[in-house]
Amino acid sequence: MSEQDSELDLSEAEAALERGDYGQGLELLLPLAEQHPLNSPEGPGLRLLMITAWMGQGQDDKAIATCRLLSRCRDHKLRQQAKQLLGVLEAPSLDRPERWSMRMPQLELNGSGSGQTSTMRRRRSRRPEPPPPPPTGPTRSPAAGFAVLVMAVLLGITLLLSGCVRIEADLDLRGPDRLALTWDVRSTQQRPLPWQEQFERDLQRDVPGLKIEQTSPGRQQISSRVASSHELAQQMAAVVAVAGRAAGVSLPAPTLKLEERNWLLGVQQHVQLMVDLSDLPEIPGLDVHLSLNHGQVERTALSGTTTEVSWQGWRWNPLGLGGVVILMLLISSMVLQVVRRKLGFGFPELPS
Known part of the structure; x- marks a missing residue:
């Protein structure tokens, strides 16, 4: 009150x-x-x-x-x-099964006023009831095998709940030794799974520098900042470790290699990403996709296998292109001066 x-x-x-x-x-x-x-x-x-x-x-x-x-x-x-x-008060009432209720047997009174049930009369005509079974002894604690069985069942349930999810990882090359990684984790049930909630909490605690957004129910978009290949490889290993720990499995760190050759006018890049899922058991509903440069190269990572994604291309260098343009303009100016002198105009003079 x-x-x-x-x-x-x-x-x-x-x-x-x-x-x-x-x-x-x-x-x-x-x-x-x-x-x-x-x-x-x-x-x-x-x-x-x-x-x-x-x-x-x-x-x-x-x-x-x-x-x-x-x-x-x-x-x-x-x-x-x-x-x-x-x-x-407004909750619907449930019908109670008849076996939950105990009914008293009906008494049949005789002329003397005493009564006995029909069950008692039937028991008199039968043989005496057998003795009760012997006691089973004191209750003992479960054996070690029972604990192992419970742990296996819980692990199986965790893996099953960790499934029914689609994971897309896209590696984007922004420039010479400048990369960014985007994870798209999507639940097929249109609602967040317990694994996703645990995964997000662990990422916020253990892996700094990530941007986590809830774009729709059951969908998470995780983005990293633009970093070097070495820094991004370390961050990717931390994310994979957190994902495996949330699902109750141990996953090896992925391998990221970037080779570059600078030719002044541009940079020749060769990037290679390798994900090892050989120790991951078969999880129903789990779908993992890897892509480079917004889908230019795509691969599907399967449980129990090792998946490799590679891309090789050319990226123009703005500074190198600017230097070549300036050099071409200087050469053109010198050629024009030589032609002018040969035509008899002499060197350029200032107006008098």
């Missing part, structure tokens, strides 16, 4: 409700309810006690009607209590 309800003397009514005398509790509460309407400070607390008494007497209709009125009162605490009681 709130502080305003304490002004009324409700101790006698509360004591009646505590000992199960709901009729006396209602007799004490009804006159007070007439004096204090629902919009008064004491009204909601009184009616909450009346709901308890009506529930004890089985008058659910009155209790439901009063709960609906209390669900619109100004007191937030009483309003929440009324909504909870309303949910309990």
Whole structure:
């Protein structure tokens, strides 16, 4: 009750409700309810006690009607209590199986007034009941094999829940020794899996420098900043380790190699990404895709295999191209000066 309800003397009514005398509790509460309407400070607390008494007497209709009125009162605490009681009262009743109830056998009275059940008469005509079975002894703790079995079942459930997910990893080459990695983790059930929630919490704690976004229900987009191949390889190994730990398996770190040759005008790049899933058991619903440069090269990584993705290409160097253009302009200027002198115009002169 709130502080305003304490002004009324409700101790006698509360004591009646505590000992199960709901009729006396209602007799004490009804006159007070007439004096204090629902919009008064004491009204909601009184009616909450009346709901308890009506529930004890089985008058659910009155209790439901009063709960609906209390669900619109100004007191937030009483309003929440009324909504909870309303949910309990409006819950559908379940049929109780007949075997859950115990029925007393019917007694047949004879002329002398004594009675005996039909079961007792049948037992007299039968042989005596066999002795009870011997005791099984004291309860013993489970053996070590039981614990191993439980751990295997829990691991299987974890792996199963870790499945039903599609993982896409895209490696983007932004420049000479400048790379970025994007992970797209998507649940096929259109809702976050327990593995995804644990994976996100571990990433935020153990792997700094990642941007994690929830693009849709059950879909996570994890992006890294642009870094060198060495830094990105370390970050990728940390992400794979966290993913394996969240699924309850141990995964080796992937291998990232980048070879570059600078030819002044551009850079020749050869990138190679290798993911080892040979120790990963077969997980139903798990789909892992690897791609380079937004899908220029794509591979599907399968459980129990090693997948390699490689790409080789050319990237122009803006500084080298600018230097070549300047050199060509200088050569053109010198050629024009030589042609001018041969035509008899001499060297360029300033105006007099």
